[in-house]
Amino acid sequence: MSAAFDIIASAGLWAAVLRIATPLILGTLGALLCERAGVLNLGIEGIMTFGAMIGWLTVYNGADLWIGFLVAAVAGGLFGLLHSLLTVTLGLSQHVSGLGVTLFASSFSYYVFRLAVPVAGTPPTITPFQPIAIPGLSDLPFFGPAFFSQTTPTYLAILLALVLAYVIFRTPLGLAIRMTGENPHAAEAQGINPMVVRYGAVIIGSALMGMAGAFLTLAAFNSFFPTMVQGRGWICIALVVFASWRPVRALLGGLLFAFFDGFQLRLQTVLGGAVPYQLFLMIPYILSIVALALMARRARVPQALMQPYRRGER
Amino acid sequence: MSKPVLEIVGVSKRFGTTVANDKISLSLAQGEIIALLGENGAGKTTLMSILFGHYVADEGQILVDGQELPQGKPRAAIRAGIGMVHQHFALAPNLTVLENVITGTQSLWSPKLRRSDARTKLLTISERFGLKVDPDARLGDLSVGEQQRVEILKALYNEARILVFDEPTAVLTQTESERLFATLKDMAAQGLSLIFISHKLDEVMSAADRVIVLRGGRHVAERRTSETSKAELAELMVGRTVTRPVREPSTPGDVVLEAAAVTIRSDGIDRLKAVDFRLHAGEVLGIIGVSGNGQHVLAQLLSGTRSKTAGDLLLYGKAVDKLSVADVVSAGIGRIPEDRNKEGAIGEMAIWENAILERVKAFSRGGLVDRKAAVAFTQTIIDRFDVRGGSPTSRIRLLSGGNMQKLIFGRNLINRQRILLAAQPARGLDEGAVAAVHERILEAKRQGTAVLLISEDLDEVMALADRIQAIVGGRLSPAISAEEASARKLGLMMAGEWTSEVPHAV
Numbered sequence: 001m002s003a004a005f006d007i008i009a010s011a012g013l014w015a016a017v018l019r020i021a022t023p024l025i026l027g028t029l030g031a032l033l034c035e036r037a038g039v040l041n042l043g044i045e046g047i048m049t050f051g052a053m054i055g056w057l058t059v060y061n062g063a064d065l066w067i068g069f070l071v072a073a074v075a076g077g078l079f080g081l082l083h084s085l086l087t088v089t090l091g092l093s094q095h096v097s098g099l100g101v102t103l104f105a106s107s108f109s110y111y112v113f114r115l116a117v118p119v120a121g122t123p124p125t126i127t128p129f130q131p132i133a134i135p136g137l138s139d140l141p142f143f144g145p146a147f148f149s150q151t152t153p154t155y156l157a158i159l160l161a162l163v164l165a166y167v168i169f170r171t172p173l174g175l176a177i178r179m180t181g182e183n184p185h186a187a188e189a190q191g192i193n194p195m196v197v198r199y200g201a202v203i204i205g206s207a208l209m210g211m212a213g214a215f216l217t218l219a220a221f222n223s224f225f226p227t228m229v230q231g232r233g234w235i236c237i238a239l240v241v242f243a244s245w246r247p248v249r250a251l252l253g254g255l256l257f258a259f260f261d262g263f264q265l266r267l268q269t270v271l272g273g274a275v276p277y278q279l280f281l282m283i284p285y286i287l288s289i290v291a292l293a294l295m296a297r298r299a300r301v302p303q304a305l306m307q308p309y310r311r312g313e314r
Numbered sequence: 315m316s317k318p319v320l321e322i323v324g325v326s327k328r329f330g331t332t333v334a335n336d337k338i339s340l341s342l343a344q345g346e347i348i349a350l351l352g353e354n355g356a357g358k359t360t361l362m363s364i365l366f367g368h369y370v371a372d373e374g375q376i377l378v379d380g381q382e383l384p385q386g387k388p389r390a391a392i393r394a395g396i397g398m399v400h401q402h403f404a405l406a407p408n409l410t411v412l413e414n415v416i417t418g419t420q421s422l423w424s425p426k427l428r429r430s431d432a433r434t435k436l437l438t439i440s441e442r443f444g445l446k447v448d449p450d451a452r453l454g455d456l457s458v459g460e461q462q463r464v465e466i467l468k469a470l471y472n473e474a475r476i477l478v479f480d481e482p483t484a485v486l487t488q489t490e491s492e493r494l495f496a497t498l499k500d501m502a503a504q505g506l507s508l509i510f511i512s513h514k515l516d517e518v519m520s521a522a523d524r525v526i527v528l529r530g531g532r533h534v535a536e537r538r539t540s541e542t543s544k545a546e547l548a549e550l551m552v553g554r555t556v557t558r559p560v561r562e563p564s565t566p567g568d569v570v571l572e573a574a575a576v577t578i579r580s581d582g583i584d585r586l587k588a589v590d591f592r593l594h595a596g597e598v599l600g601i602i603g604v605s606g607n608g609q610h611v612l613a614q615l616l617s618g619t620r621s622k623t624a625g626d627l628l629l630y631g632k633a634v635d636k637l638s639v640a641d642v643v644s645a646g647i648g649r650i651p652e653d654r655n656k657e658g659a660i661g662e663m664a665i666w667e668n669a670i671l672e673r674v675k676a677f678s679r680g681g682l683v684d685r686k687a688a689v690a691f692t693q694t695i696i697d698r699f700d701v702r703g704g705s706p707t708s709r710i711r712l713l714s715g716g717n718m719q720k721l722i723f724g725r726n727l728i729n730r731q732r733i734l735l736a737a738q739p740a741r742g743l744d745e746g747a748v749a750a751v752h753e754r755i756l757e758a759k760r761q762g763t764a765v766l767l768i769s770e771d772l773d774e775v776m777a778l779a780d781r782i783q784a785i786v787g788g789r790l791s792p793a794i795s796a797e798e799a800s801a802r803k804l805g806l807m808m809a810g811e812w813t814s815e816v817p818h819a820v
Contacts, residue, residue, distance in 0.1 A: 172420040172427050175409075179417040182406030189366075189404035190418030190468070191389030300408045311368070 007266045014146035016265070018154055019220055021258035023048070023212040025157040027236035028243065028250040029164050030076075030208030035240055036168060037201035038181040038194075038304040039087055042098025044209045045233030046105030047079045049226070051213025053109040056224040057116055059126045069153065069214050076210020079105055080203040088198045091308030102233070110226045129153060129219040151219045153211075160208070161251035168247060177201055181302035184309040194309050209233070235288065242292050244299040256291065260284035317380075319344050319507050320396075320476050325374030327360055334360040336531045337374070342476065347498060347508045349522035349539075351515075351551055353744035354714050357531040358511045359401075362478050366398045367391045378476070397469025401480040403461050405468075407454030411447050412436060415468045439470050443501060459490035466497070477501070479510040483517060484742055487605045488770055495521045513551070513744045515544045527551055548745055556745050559753045560777050561796065567595030569631070570733055570764045571616075576625035578611050585611040588625065589790040591783060593733065598755065598765040600779025601790070602772065603808055605738075608788035609768045610652065613737045616766070617649050618642040630732075643672050645733075648726030652737035652768075654715070658722045661711035665701075666692040668710045669725050691728075699724035700750065716747025723754045727763075734758050737768040752778060772801055786810040 007013055027044055034041040055072035059065055079101055086097040117124060129151035137148040168174035176197055179187040184194035212232075217224045235257060243249035264280040271280075318341040327335040335357045342348055350358045364371045370386040377383065378394040391398075398404075405414050416432045433449050440447055445463045453461060462482065469477055479498075483491040498521055502508055512518050518525055519539055527535040527550045535550045549555050571593040578586040586608050593599050603609060614620035615627075618639040627634050629645060642649070651657035659668050666685075669692040670677050677688045692706035701720045703713050710718060719739065726734060736755060740748040755778055759765050768785075769775050775782055782799050784791040784807035791812040794803070806812070 170427055172416075172418075172424055173422045175413055175417050175427060176422055178409060178413075179406055182408050183404065185400075185402075186404035186406055186414070187417065188368075188388060189398065189400065190472075191392050192418045192422075303406065303408060 003270045004263075004267070007263060007270070010266075011142050011144075011146040013262050013266060015149060016262040017255060017258045018147065018150050019258075020261050021254040022154045022157045023215045023220070023232055024236060024239060024254035024257055025161060025251055026208050026212035026215065027233060028239040028254055029157075029161060029247055030205040030212065031236050032240045032243065032245055032247060032250055033164065033168075033177075033205035033208065034080075034202050035302060035305055036181045036245060037177050037198045038184060038302055038307065038309070039083070039198055039202050040094040040098060040237075040306050041080070041083055041101075041202060041205060041209075042095060042237065043079055043083050043101030043105060043206065044098075044236055045229060045231070046102030046109075047076050047206055047209040048213035048216075048229045048233050050079065050105040050109045051076050051210030052217045052228060053113050053213075053224050055210075055214030056126060056217035057113070059218060060117070060124060065129055065218055068218055069211060072210040072214030073207040074210070076213070077203045077207040079210070080206025081199075083206065084199045084202045087308065088195055088202070091310060094306045094308075106226075113224060113226065123223040123225055125222040126218070128217075128222045153215050153219050157215075158251060161247045165247035178302070181304055184304055184307075188311070198309070209236075212236070238288060238292055241296045241299060242288075244296065245302065253291075257284055257288055260287045317344075318342055319379060321377040321380075322361070322365065323375050323377065325361065325364060325371045325376070327357075327364060327369060327371050333531050335364070335371070338528070338531075338533045339374075340526050340533065340536075342507050342509060344475075344507050345502050345505050346524065347502050347510070347522050348524045348526060349518040350509060350511045350528060351513065351518050351525050351547060352528035353513055353551060353746065354716065356528040356551075358528055359480055360531075361528070362398065362480060362509070362511060365391065365478065366396060392472050392474075395473060395475040397472055397474025397477045399462065399465045399469060399477065399479045399482060401482075401484055403465045405453055405461060405464060407452070409453060410449065411451050411453055411456070411464050412449040414453055414464055415449075415471050419472065436467060436471060440467060443470065443497060443504075445497065458485050459487070459493070462486065462490075462494070474506075476507045477509070479508065481511050481513075483512070483514065489604060491517065515547055515551075515745070518547065519544055529553055551744075552746050556749050558749045558777060559756055561598065561756060561759075561780065563796075564596055564759070564780065566597035566780065567762065569593065570595050570629070571766075572626075572628040574626040574628070576615070576622050576627060578615060578620060579623040580620075585788055586615070586622075587788045589785075589788075591790060591793070593764045593766055595732070595764045596759060596762045597780045598759050598767050598778050599793070600775035600782040601766065601768045601785050602775045602782055602804060603770060603785035605770055607785050609737065609770075609785055611788075612785070613649075613652060613735060613768060616642070616647065616733075616735050617651070646731050647733040647735060648731035648763075650719075650722055650726065650734070650736040650739045652741070654718055654722060659710045659718055662709060664707050665696075665704055665710045665713070665721065666706040669695055669706070669721065672725075695721060695724035695728055698728065699754070714747075716743045716750070719743060719747065719751055720754075723751065727754065727758055730761055731758070731763055734763050734765045735768075736765060738770065739767070740769075740771065740774055748774075772804055775799075775804070776801070782807075784808050784810075784812065 027048060031041055031044055051072035054075045055068040058071045059068035083097060083101050086092045087094045131149045131151055134148045138144045176192045180194045180197040187194045213229060216228055239250060239253040242253045261284045264283040268277045268280045320342040322338060322340050324337045324339055325335055326337050338361055352358050363369045365376060367386055367388040367390060375382055383394050384390045412433055415436055420428060436449055445467055447460060447463055482494055486494060498508055522539050525537050525539055525547060526533060569592050573589055573591050575588040575590060576586060577584060577588050611620060615622060618637040618641060621636050666689045670688045677684045689706045699720045701717050703717050740751050755765055767779055776799055780796050781793040783793045791807050
């Protein structure tokens with residue numbers, strides 16, 4: 001028990017939690033925005049992979065880190081455009097189309113990566129985002145190293161959660177997005193074009209997914225390898241449900257999962273001798289399923305989620 | 315009459331080879347209520363969808379205050395002051411009343427949703443027209459009648475001066491409908507112009523100033539309600555004389571189904587409270603009452619989808635404790651469910667599949683469905699029960715309500731049933747289909763079937779039932795005979811006033 005307490009009391013754990021949470025928060029916000037407009041975007045896993053690759057590649061070729069981040073967002077948006085074409089304009093099954101986008105984007109990432117970077121024993125690296133010190137706060141004992149020594153994209157992700165919450169619940173645009181996700185016919189009857197709303201939400205949501213991927217190669221780590229997203233996209237899809245489609249809860253959900261993950265990593269080093277470390281790897285996923293079961297039962301799913309909208313049809 | 319606020323001039327619309335609207339013209343004056351009367355498929359809804367910009371007309375134009383309205387743009391229609399109250403409400407159950415009303419009313423790029431101004435405006439309007447709602451209630455928690463109020467408020471909030479109601483009473487109970495028409499008249503008195511779509515003659519006669527009759531996509535007649543009659547309108551609407559059949563007195567046979575003090579409790583509420591009834595072979599027993607008074611639970615009990623909490627149920631003289639759906643089928647109880655789309659048919663499945671669903675075993679051979687026999691069986695139903703608009707292999711969703719109901723009757727009556735449970739069998743049907751459905755019920759009775767007719771339509775019950783009991787708050791009144799029944803008396807019974815009446819011997 002004291003081992004667990006020591007882990008929780010260490011500033012290092014909390015710093016890691018924020019770092020691990022960042023891509024989850026960004027990805028969850030992206031998926032959440034798509035779903036609020038009524039489109040399930042299972043392209044997330046592939047879009048994150050592509051974002052990780054293209055962001056890294058851009059920086060590797062000499063561009064600024066922020067340009068890499070931006071390129072990843074634009075690339076994500078383009079995959080969003082593809083997903084919209086398939087699901088909104090053509091009205092295809094959102095599941096199938098999303099899985100298609102994931103498979104395509106993942107394979108396309110490896111392909112581009114192999115073309116651009118020759119096979120090498122150790123993957124080439126870049127200089128990633130460095131933690132920035134926040135004057136005054138970073139020097140606090142415990143809290144400073146735990147919470148205020150992060151890279152800028154982490155702060156950006158937290159800020160984005162708050163901004164998205166404001167947009168969704170406090171602006172006319174957010175209401176239009178929610179109405180589109182609940183009943184596109186009602187949105188149309190009020191003069192809102194649900195097709196345009198869905199395109200916009202999916203493109204911007206996918207851009208966030210691209211940024212989530214880019215964080216992995218540009219801040220959390222310094223090189224790209226094809227399997228690095230490791231199911232984080234699927235975790236984000238589950239976190240959307242866990243968060244009941246609310247951005248601030250998505251932020252908390254991302255942090256909770258990251259806590260489980262950071263905790264098990266440290267637990268491995270303490271108890272690693274006793275049991276195979278793979279057991280610890282399972283912990284965050286098991287706890288996530290439990291949390292999901294407890295939290296999401298009362299959730300109100302957007303009523304038109306996964307329903308294609310066709311004009312004049314009921 | 316003052317200058318028209320709305321003119322529809324020579325509008326035509328074709329879908330493939332079907333002509334939905336053929337050069338329809340009409341005009342609407344300020345403060346006037348007109349009814350668009352026609353059977354299902356006459357083109358009423360298409361015309362109004364063109365008006366509201368959901369469709370673009372192939373030819374013709376729409377003038378609002380003499381200005382041409384651009385077509386295919388709901389936003390332009392809203393701006394011109396046209397509001398639509400849809401039959402299937404255009405509302406989102408997970409959002410609040412206020413959110414439903416104000417969606418799209420403020421610039422989408424404005425950084426802040428102005429809720430408090432909106433709330434004040436909504437409350438002012440709701441006060442002015444007597445449409446009470448709680449702006450912060452979740453829409454899905456409201457009753458259907460309240461949801462319709464929100465739909466109306468939404469149009470008024472958009473400053474609509476011309477309101478279109480698409481079959482507004484289709485989903486309402488009788489009391490709610492009466493309230494709605496009072497509101498409509500009040501709105502017209504305050505200078506709004508209203509169009510309502512309907513196929514119900516009573517409400518057209520009582521609420522509209524003028525009636526426009528559509529048939530087969532064409533404008534066939536126009537009458538002032540003060541100068542016409544229900545009979546004339548019915549004939550214009552259907553294109554031939556339609557008369558609803560009326561019961562003939564008969565001698566009932568043995569008791570086939572008896573309930574003694576049956577109670578059904580769920581979630582701590584008594585849905586049925588010690589109800590008694592006896593159903594005889596060869597009679598129609600009418601259960602009349604406003605929707606939501608326990609009819610649904612009663613129907614579920616007899617369909618085997620809900621079991622009783624207390625009391626005795628005797629089927630063919632034998633006490634039954636629990637009925638399963640399979641028991642019900644094998645006992646020869648036919649069911650016409652209240653909601654034909656949800657419980658009566660599976661829209662995406664073929665007509666033949668729907669026809670044999672409850673007797674798949676009879677159409678199985680070596681573990682496979684004998685498709686040929688099933689299709690042949692379905693064809694017999696289609697021929698015998700005059701189901702139009704589909705072959706056995708087409709999806710049942712494509713049938714009109716009346717034809718779907720005919721198929722459901724056929725499925726139940728083709729092998730004579732000993733008991734037929736018919737819940738709201740004519741709800742939402744047009745005049746021709748109502749007559750057909752009523753004829754089937756009387757025919758079943760003549761052949762000795764015991765019919766339990768659950769309905770909230772006074773005319774229907776008085777035309778068909780041999781004995782009538784009222785259902786109020788889960789209780790059943792004693793039965794009165796058809797000869798004793800009058801609209802006034804039934805009205806009192808439906809209001810729960812039967813205690814002073816001497817129960818008639820059963």
